[in-house]
Amino acid sequence: MPELLEIRDLHVDVEGKRVLKGVNLTLRPGEVHAVMGPNGSGKSTLAYTIAGRPGYEVVEGDILVEGESIVDLEPEERALKGIFLGFQEPPPLPGVRLSSLVVAAVNKRMGVESLSRAADPRIFRKLVEALQKVGLGPEYAQRELHVGFSGGEKKRAEVAQALVLDPKIVILDEPDSGLDIDGVRIVASIIKELRDSGKGILLITHYARLLQYVKPDSVTVLLDGRVAARGGPELAEEIEKKGYTAVARA
Amino acid sequence: MESARSLLPERLPEEILGYASPTRAKIEFRGRISRSLIEEISRVKKEPDWMRRLRLRALELFEKLPTPNWVLGVEEIDLDELAHYVKPEVDQPVESWEELPKEIREYYEKLGIPELEAKLLSGLSVQFESETVYHKVKEFLERKGVIMLPMEEAVRRYPDLVKKYFTRVFPPSDHKFAALHVALWSGGAFVYVPKGVKIYEPVEAFFLIGRSLEAQFEHTLVVADEGSYIHFIEGCSAPMFKGYSFHDGMVEIYAHKNSVVKFTTIQNWSRNVINFNNKRGIAEEGARIDWIEGSIGSKITYTYPSTILRGRGASSSSIVVQLAKGPYIKDSGSKMIHLAPDTRSRIVNKSISVDGGVNIYRGLVRVVRGAKRARSHVECQSLILDDRSIAYTYPHNQVDEPTAQVTHEATTGRIGEDQLFYLQQRGLTEQEATSLLVMGFLEDVMADLPFEYASVLRRVIEIEFARLGGVG
Structure with missing residues (x-):
């Protein structure tokens, strides 16, 4: 049985600079796998590389989804294979309403050619329900996505899309930064919901704060592009107490 | 729909x-x-x-x-x-x-x-x-x-x-x-x-x-x-x-x-x-x-859609959306001539240049002396999708009435790599992502069109951009 997501000895260059230097990682359905590490350790690079962002060059190693390599696929092909990335800093999309984006994205998943006409009319209800779960009003469906959104609203809108688009692998890049404590609780409950529905979650986070609300099954610590430590939820607590360097040395 | x-x-x-x-x-x-x-x-x-x-x-x-x-x-x-x-x-x-x-x-x-x-x-x-x-x-x-x-x-x-x-x-x-x-x-x-x-x-x-x-x-x-x-x-x-x-x-x-x-x-x-x-x-x-x-x-x-505002309190708006895709030229611009007091006008020009297309805005707002309290606002927005394409803006204001208010705003935008990647990550191809962003650029003027015609325009743009041989 192949793993849902398997990262093998991944080396990645960004702008000619080696950022990931041999990362291994597996993710199973229904698992929350936290990836922690200080700034610049390669956490976001890992997320972007899995999603296929141009400029993130795999020079060695492989990324497999259900046993198939995805490193030669376009970003949209990876998305349609079930990879979803919740962005740390999503760009504003002037004029593009959240509902238009969701309609286009769902239509693509249903193999419908038109991007503007909802092939599944239930999608609007689903979107409004998702928004409600993340604590955003239904009017956000008609807002231009991420235009004038606060840091917290951005995070909530990203997580809401994960609920609507029904991916297999959910990568959340620092979904708790910029959120107040209520926001962190809400995001944690969404992560649990996604996990309980069988999705594999790669949870990238700088601080252990979020992990107090959602217990990870595994924790990987990245330092300077390498796996510095790996363990269960206790590792997150240790980092909280001692800091990254001490944990890595141990 | x-x-x-x-x-x-x-x-x-x-x-x-x-x-x-x-x-x-x-x-x-x-x-x-x-x-x-x-x-x-x-x-x-x-x-x-x-x-x-x-x-x-x-x-x-x-x-x-x-x-x-x-x-x-x-x-x-x-x-x-x-x-x-x-x-x-x-x-x-x-x-x-x-x-x-x-x-x-x-x-x-x-x-x-x-x-x-x-x-x-x-x-x-x-x-x-x-x-x-x-x-x-x-x-x-x-x-x-x-x-x-x-x-x-x-x-x-x-x-x-x-x-x-x-x-x-x-x-x-x-x-x-x-x-x-x-x-x-x-x-x-x-x-x-x-x-x-x-x-x-x-x-x-x-x-x-x-x-x-x-x-x-x-x-x-x-x-x-x-x-x-x-x-x-x-x-x-x-x-x-x-x-x-x-x-x-x-x-x-x-x-x-x-x-x-x-x-x-x-x-x-x-x-x-x-x-x-x-x-x-x-x-x-x-x-x-x-x-x-x-x-x-x-x-x-x-x-160049033009209005001569001849009577007191007359008003006019002109919204032009121009698409230059490929080796083609769109030269346009609206003209508003204010001849009477309390006249108002609004010009919106949105251009999209791609695949070597050239868009030119050549507009005119004229307020004669005596057209008291005339007001005009001009807004030019250009979206340029690649380095081979061009947008020029030549607005002209001739205001001879001291109580008139004539304002002009011009912006030039490009589609960002981060925006394209974001939409691709949601499952759209680069072309589809571009067409969604272009439609977003036009979103506010679509509201002024009858539903059926807005649909036509949307569909035409969707098709036009679905075919782009790679943007940027």
């Missing part, structure tokens, strides 16, 4: 219409523009003498006026080789589509015009080459006293009414191609809305050029009497053919006291058409003229 979508063209005109199918002409006048050519056209049309003389005066002006030296593409046009008048094999405009020759009827059917007519329009006038071939107005318009006629018929049946306005809004002396238009005009529609009559279902005129080396000079005249309301839509298209054809149309609007005229153009000529357009309106006291232009097709387009 469902119903509108099923009756709207899903492809570009070039594809829908394909290559021009041969149609026979009953009469064709080709070659050098002379007095005798104009006399012939006038004779064929059985025109009153005043119109014949008006044409001849315009011809003299055409010969005298200089060729504007800033107009690109003029050198491509050899007027001596064009057919200036082509009458298709339809004697009189018919009132049912079945009466049209099959090969002509098929063009309009492919474009979905008959369905649009049935669903939306209170009157439709359809021109093929130089003549109106189909013309039908719903009964309630006539009951309310609205006159909508092919231009030639209006000249014959309502000479006094037509004479009062024809070329009074846009005189042939304005420039060389205005003079050429008046000398050779043929086809187009005349609309008169009586006092206080409000028609909310739009009327439409649709123009088709079906062959190479043809010149089309339709003339549209809309007169809205006091307190009336009318929405006029014009559409145009052409199949593909070898070489080029030339369009030099004219629109005149006269909006009497407290009337409202909305004028919407969806220009979707094939890439073989060089398109000159002369559009002008006069707004009297308290009247309003709103222009909307979706400038999608053609090889080169020159169009």
